[in-house]
Structures are given as structure tokens and as C-alpha cells.
Amino acid sequence: MKRSSRIFDLIIGVGLIGVAGFAMLYFLVNERFEWIPEQVLELARDPEILKSPPAKKCSECHKAIYEAWKDSRHSISWTSENFIEASENRTKEKCLPCHIPKSVRGEKPSPRLDLRDEGIYFVSCHFIDNKMQGPYDLLSPPHPTFRNPDYVRSNFCGSCHQKTFKEWKATNVEDTCQDCHMPRKKGRLTQKAGFNLLHKKRWVGDHRFLHGEIKEKDVIMESGWEENFFIISLKNQTIPHSVPTADNGDPRLYLYIKFFNEAGEEVDNAKEIIAPQQETALPYNKKIQYRYRLFDKIFKAEVELKYQPAWSKEKTTVRAETVRR
Amino acid sequence: MNFLRFILIAAAFIFIGILPVHAKDMVVKEPPKSLSKYYPPESKQPKWIQQMHKMSTHFGGVFVNLKEKDFENVDMHADKLVEEYKKTSEMVPEWEEYFDIKAAEAFAAAAKTHDIAKAGKASGGLGKTCGKCHAEQEVAVWAKFHWPSFHKIKVTDPISEKEIEFDDYMGSISSSFKGVTVNFGEGQYDRAAKALKVFKSRYMELKSTCSKCHATQDVKRFYVGKDADTAFAGLSQELNSEKPNPGKFWKNIGLLGKTGCKHCHLVHRTNSFIQEMWEK
Structure with a gap:
């Protein structure tokens, strides 16, 4: 009886330590990641991600966003039959900047030479000035991510959708492009086992870039x-x-x-x-x-x-x- | 008076007779197939024109730096020019004979004396090789690779909603235009008014057609802009009035022709004719 009670105490103790450790780690990852020494983070960095990886590489962690993007017209901006026909087999220069943008940053992008089949993908929109950027400052050990408020502003979409952006601006309506075409819901940014539990839920935009039906x-x-x-x-x-x-x-x-x-x-x-x-x-x-x-x-x-x-x-x-x- | 007329006619014949002798003939021959691999879609970038720019920059770089007495960069540009010139000479086998490597090397050697007069003199031999190729091939290269082809454009006819070839579409615009003018000329104003609806619809569709290549509104409006809107509003007003005014009607028809049709035809038709010869 005494022995089993000790084992029980041990399990409870280990469990409590585990929970406390997890809570500390959760707090550190989500609230105070700047306390983690850079040398420690360096060990977890994946240099391949900071070299314009294909979308599939991003999907290793961001599966949900990848799948939503895959459903979007952005993912087929270079490969859709309609585009190939309209651009005369992709030879029209005017189409290239926005169908294979190198870097989207509030002004008309330049076309890129590599990974063109990916269309408008993760790297185009989130890898700006050699830094991974998004709407949040995040630990994300494989790649540091920096907050850029433009990700929730219409001018970001206006890089390519310039005419639509001007039309929207003239209406003085507060709802942004993202409000209607990337409606947000609480979810996790990563689906990678383990990491998904460590990161708290955040407002995540719908990366299918919904195209509203006219009713x-x-x-x-x-x-x-x-x-x-x-x-x-x-x-x-x-x-x-x-x-x-x-x-x-x-x-x-x-x-x-x-x-x-x-x-x-x-x-x-x-x-x-x-x-x-x-x-x-x-x-x-x-x-x-x-x-x-x-x-x-x-x-x-x-x-x-x-x-x-x-x-x-x-x-x-x-x-x-x-x-x- | 008769004598004066005789002199004028004789002068006209002499002028017409002399003209072909003095005029330069230009043969616009389709560029060799091997050039295609340096332009989209075979190449991601227009490598041939980029190569031309490289040579031109190094050639200019020699003289800019000679004037600035930056001799280190004079030598660099001279060497790079020879390197790019040799590279270019190997790109299109059919055009190998346009290139004279010795002339390029002689120019580089003269440039490296840092004597601007010597470099200038030696540039003549090299310049001739560029000039000969440009005179014989430049128009054809631009027509083939730099001007998008009208013959690849398909237009959805707003009336039938069927996709048709651009040339056929031009034919249908022309017919519907005649539906307006012929009926008006015959005093059949109701028929002309009905034909105007069809013609306007087809004419305005050209805005979408222009946008297939032209990205900015200003360029599109150069072809189908305010003048077209004014002309169509005027035509519609006349044809819907009790007694249409022929003066106003024909003035608006003229406005459409002088602004939209003529603008586009002046800019695009010559090149389109050249491409048509090769694509048939």
C-alpha cells in the first residue's frame, strides 16, 4: 500500500513538473521569446527556409495555410490554362510582375526567375528584405518572423490589385481587402506535431483569398x-x-x-x-x-x-x- | 499655260523616275529560328537584346571613362566588350559573318592606349559590323520578338459571344460600321440606330482587346477614349431625334475614324503586315 502510494506520488510529481515545464515553455514561446538566447535559437534555425524555398517546404509546418493557398487562384497564377492562353504562353511582359512576383511590398513587384510554377506563394508575400514577415512577431525557431502591420492593410494587396485598391480607397469604407477576402478565425499557425501545442491560437486569415460571389x-x-x-x-x-x-x-x-x-x-x-x-x-x-x-x-x-x-x-x-x- | 502644265508634268515624271534610284530598298526577312531561343517563351528573359545592351554599355563605357581619364575602367570595359562580342558572335550561327573579332580586338587595343583619338578611329571598324547587322536585321528582330502579334489575339464578339480571330473581328466591326453609315445615307434612320447599337458594342469591346497588351488606362484611352464616348453619344442623339442632322452625324463618324481607328492603325498596322507575312 505504501509502495503504490509512493509511485502514485511520483507520477503526480512528475506530471506536475511536466505541466509546469510545459506552461513555462508555452509562456516563453508565446509571450517572452526574446528571453531565449540567440545562440540557442541558432541551433533550431533552418537556413534552407531563408533561401526562397518551394511552397511544399513551408507546408511541413504550415499545413493548413498551405492547403488553403493551394485552393486559391494565387497558387495557379502561373499555371492556369486561362492565364497561359491570355498571356500568349506567358510572353506578355505586363503579366509577369503580378503572376510571379518576387516580393510583394506595397508597390508593383518585380517578376522572379525561379520557382515560377508556384505562382504567388509564401515567399512572394512573406519573405521580404531577406526576413520572414507577417502580422505577428513570432518565435518560430526555424525562421524568425517579424511583425509588419501592412499584412492587415489594403495597401499590401494594392501592390498588384492597384486599380481595385484605388476604387476601394475612393469609397471611404473601413473594411479592408483582408476583412472580406481573408476573413480571420482563431487557429494555429503551425500544424507540426508538438509545435502546434506550443503555439497559442491566433487570428489566422483565410489563404484561399475568397472571391466573393455577386448575389x-x-x-x-x-x-x-x-x-x-x-x-x-x-x-x-x-x-x-x-x-x-x-x-x-x-x-x-x-x-x-x-x-x-x-x-x-x-x-x-x-x-x-x-x-x-x-x-x-x-x-x-x-x-x-x-x-x-x-x-x-x-x-x-x-x-x-x-x-x-x-x-x-x-x-x-x-x-x-x-x-x- | 499649256507650257507650264507640260513643264510640271515632265518634272513629276522625272521626280518619279529618279525616286527608286535614290531610295534605299529594305528587305525585312524573318530572323533565323536559332534566335528564338534567346527570347520568350523559349527563354525566360529576352537574352538577345540584353546581350546587345551589354555590348553597348561596354562600348560606351570605354569612351565615358576615357573622357574621365579613369583608365582602369577603360581597360575593364575594353576587355569585357571583346568578351561579350565573342560570346554574341557564337549565339546565332547564321549571323556569324556579321562579326569581326579582329576589329573588336583592335578597338580594345586602341582603347588601352588611353588615347581617345586612337580609340575613336578604331571604333569605326567595329561600329561598321554592328551597323551592317542592325541595318539588315533590326527591323525584323523587333517585328518578330518585340511586338506582340495581333494574329494570336482572340476577341469575344459581344454580339455572338463567340471567340474569333482578331482579323475576323476587325471585319465584323467594319461590317457593322457600314450598317450604320449605309442605312443613314439611305435615310433609313431606324435601321441605322439599330446598327449603331451593334457597332458601338463591338467598338467598345476593343477596350478589352487593348487591355490584353496595354496595362495602363491612358494608353487604352488613346485608342478608345473620350472622343469615342463623345462621338457615340452624338450619333445616338442624332439617330434618336425626330429629324437627324447629317452634318452632325458625319462629323461624329469622322471623329471616331480620326481618333480611334486611325490612332491604332497608324501605330500597329505596319508591324502587323510584316508579322502576317511570316505567320501565313
């Missing part, structure tokens, strides 16, 4: 008749940049109008192409009006608004309605 509520449509004219207006009332938007891509909204006579026969039609490259995209919170002269006696109009992203030929219906006279 019926986003575009308000009003229409009416005026003698021999049909008038329709569209207003982008929820998205704080033009819709659609792109610096060089060609996403579009198509507005189709079919005119019918009293017998239900289609007698005329009209179409609008609402596209950033044609400077016809819908600005934030401003009504845009279209007028159509009617050459016949029209009984009703069928209106349909469809969206086609830059990387696809497929269109999806945003809204459709019938307007009777």
Missing part, C-alpha cells in the same frame, strides 16, 4: 417605361469597389434585355457589357442608368444579369426579372 442583394435593379424608351438602372450597393473589378483580367456582368410584343414574340433585344476593361463596371453606391429606344410596340421586357469571372467562360445568373408595361 442579387449586391446589385439593385430598377426599371421603367417612358414613351418610346425603356429605362433600367443598376446600383452596386454592398461591395466597396467597382463590380466587377480587375487590373488586367476581364471579368464581366452581362445585362440581357429581351423585348416582347403583345403576342409574346421577341421583337428586339439589347445587351450591356459591364466590365472593368471597358470602364463600364458598376461603381460603389452609384446608380448607373441605361436607356433603350423602342422601335416596336412593346408589352414586356425580360431582364437578366449574368456574371462571368475573368478565369471562366461560364456565366451565372445574378438576377432575372420580367418588367411589364
Whole structure:
């Protein structure tokens, strides 16, 4: 009985020491890592990471972010068939800086010569001035990471998305690019066994860089008749940049109008192409009006608004309605 | 009066007759295939033009440093020039004969005397080799590798929503333009108004087409900008009015032609013709 009690005490003691040790280590790693001598950290450094590694190398620790990025359009910015076709087999110089950026830092990047298949990847966005940077100061033994407040500011995305950034700035809306396209949730930055427990949960942005779908509520449509004219207006009332938007891509909204006579026969039609490259995209919170002269006696109009992203030929219906006279 | 006319006609014939004798003929021949490996997509960088810049920098570097009496750098640039010149001479086998290694070495030797007059004199022999190649090949190289090809551009026709070749698209713009002008000329204003919708849609689509190469709004607006907006607004106003004013109508048609069409054709057509010859 005495012996087993001693063993129990020993287990409890070791457990308590373990818990206390872990708590100390957790505190040190997350709150006071500057107390750890540099010589000790040097032993854990991985010099390969500071030499522009491929994304797969980053995934050894940052599996969740890697997988999200892999799902993003950023990961295929160099390899997507659409890009290869649009850039004439990647020969158009104007495409290179943003499709294979060397270093994203608030201004138009330079194109890089190595690891082009990775597209816009970890190194492009986080390895700046030979230092790993992000929204937090972190211990991360294999590579020191330094906080840069630009990671939660729109101007960072504006390095490439310059036109969209300007459109957003003009709206005076506080929500940043990251608020909508990289929504944050609490999670761990690393998934590597052991290390994941040592690092506390932080707000981590969604690295799929969500591309918002345009929904019926986003575009308000009003229409009416005026003698021999049909008038329709569209207003982008929820998205704080033009819709659609792109610096060089060609996403579009198509507005189709079919005119019918009293017998239900289609007698005329009209179409609008609402596209950033044609400077016809819908600005934030401003009504845009279209007028159509009617050459016949029209009984009703069928209106349909469809969206086609830059990387696809497929269109999806945003809204459709019938307007009777 | 008749005598004066005779003199003028005779002078015109003499001038026309003399012209071909004095004009220089230029043959724009497609560059050899071996050059392709120094330009994208075969190469990540435009290595050939970079090589030209290297030689040009070292050549200029000799004279800049001779003037500044920085003789150490004169020697460095002279040696580097010979090195790059030799390297370039081996890049395109078909053009080997343009190069004269002895002339390059003679220039380097003259530069190393640090006598600017001697270097200047020796540069003539070397310069001739560059000049001959540039005169015979530069236009072709620029046409082939530096100007993007119109014949690779595909355009989605806003009317049919089908992707078509650029040349075909130009044809469809032209037809829809004629739909406007011919109908207007016949006094068929309603038909002209309907045709204008199609023509405008196709014309404005060119903004997207320009953006396939031109990254800045200003360049796109040079081709399809404010003048086009003004012209289309004016045309639409005329065609939707009770009694269209032909003067205003044709003025706006002229504005479209003089700004959009002419701007683009002046800049792009010559090169497009050259490329078309090679791509057919």
C-alpha cells in the first residue's frame, strides 16, 4: 500500500513538473521569446527556409495555410490554362510582375526567375528584405518572423490589385481587402506535431483569398417605361469597389434585355457589357442608368444579369426579372 | 499655260523616275529560328537584346571613362566588350559573318592606349559590323520578338459571344460600321440606330482587346477614349431625334475614324503586315 502510494506520488510529481515545464515553455514561446538566447535559437534555425524555398517546404509546418493557398487562384497564377492562353504562353511582359512576383511590398513587384510554377506563394508575400514577415512577431525557431502591420492593410494587396485598391480607397469604407477576402478565425499557425501545442491560437486569415460571389442583394435593379424608351438602372450597393473589378483580367456582368410584343414574340433585344476593361463596371453606391429606344410596340421586357469571372467562360445568373408595361 | 502644265508634268515624271534610284530598298526577312531561343517563351528573359545592351554599355563605357581619364575602367570595359562580342558572335550561327573579332580586338587595343583619338578611329571598324547587322536585321528582330502579334489575339464578339480571330473581328466591326453609315445615307434612320447599337458594342469591346497588351488606362484611352464616348453619344442623339442632322452625324463618324481607328492603325498596322507575312 505504501509502495503504490509512493509511485502514485511520483507520477503526480512528475506530471506536475511536466505541466509546469510545459506552461513555462508555452509562456516563453508565446509571450517572452526574446528571453531565449540567440545562440540557442541558432541551433533550431533552418537556413534552407531563408533561401526562397518551394511552397511544399513551408507546408511541413504550415499545413493548413498551405492547403488553403493551394485552393486559391494565387497558387495557379502561373499555371492556369486561362492565364497561359491570355498571356500568349506567358510572353506578355505586363503579366509577369503580378503572376510571379518576387516580393510583394506595397508597390508593383518585380517578376522572379525561379520557382515560377508556384505562382504567388509564401515567399512572394512573406519573405521580404531577406526576413520572414507577417502580422505577428513570432518565435518560430526555424525562421524568425517579424511583425509588419501592412499584412492587415489594403495597401499590401494594392501592390498588384492597384486599380481595385484605388476604387476601394475612393469609397471611404473601413473594411479592408483582408476583412472580406481573408476573413480571420482563431487557429494555429503551425500544424507540426508538438509545435502546434506550443503555439497559442491566433487570428489566422483565410489563404484561399475568397472571391466573393455577386448575389442579387449586391446589385439593385430598377426599371421603367417612358414613351418610346425603356429605362433600367443598376446600383452596386454592398461591395466597396467597382463590380466587377480587375487590373488586367476581364471579368464581366452581362445585362440581357429581351423585348416582347403583345403576342409574346421577341421583337428586339439589347445587351450591356459591364466590365472593368471597358470602364463600364458598376461603381460603389452609384446608380448607373441605361436607356433603350423602342422601335416596336412593346408589352414586356425580360431582364437578366449574368456574371462571368475573368478565369471562366461560364456565366451565372445574378438576377432575372420580367418588367411589364 | 499649256507650257507650264507640260513643264510640271515632265518634272513629276522625272521626280518619279529618279525616286527608286535614290531610295534605299529594305528587305525585312524573318530572323533565323536559332534566335528564338534567346527570347520568350523559349527563354525566360529576352537574352538577345540584353546581350546587345551589354555590348553597348561596354562600348560606351570605354569612351565615358576615357573622357574621365579613369583608365582602369577603360581597360575593364575594353576587355569585357571583346568578351561579350565573342560570346554574341557564337549565339546565332547564321549571323556569324556579321562579326569581326579582329576589329573588336583592335578597338580594345586602341582603347588601352588611353588615347581617345586612337580609340575613336578604331571604333569605326567595329561600329561598321554592328551597323551592317542592325541595318539588315533590326527591323525584323523587333517585328518578330518585340511586338506582340495581333494574329494570336482572340476577341469575344459581344454580339455572338463567340471567340474569333482578331482579323475576323476587325471585319465584323467594319461590317457593322457600314450598317450604320449605309442605312443613314439611305435615310433609313431606324435601321441605322439599330446598327449603331451593334457597332458601338463591338467598338467598345476593343477596350478589352487593348487591355490584353496595354496595362495602363491612358494608353487604352488613346485608342478608345473620350472622343469615342463623345462621338457615340452624338450619333445616338442624332439617330434618336425626330429629324437627324447629317452634318452632325458625319462629323461624329469622322471623329471616331480620326481618333480611334486611325490612332491604332497608324501605330500597329505596319508591324502587323510584316508579322502576317511570316505567320501565313
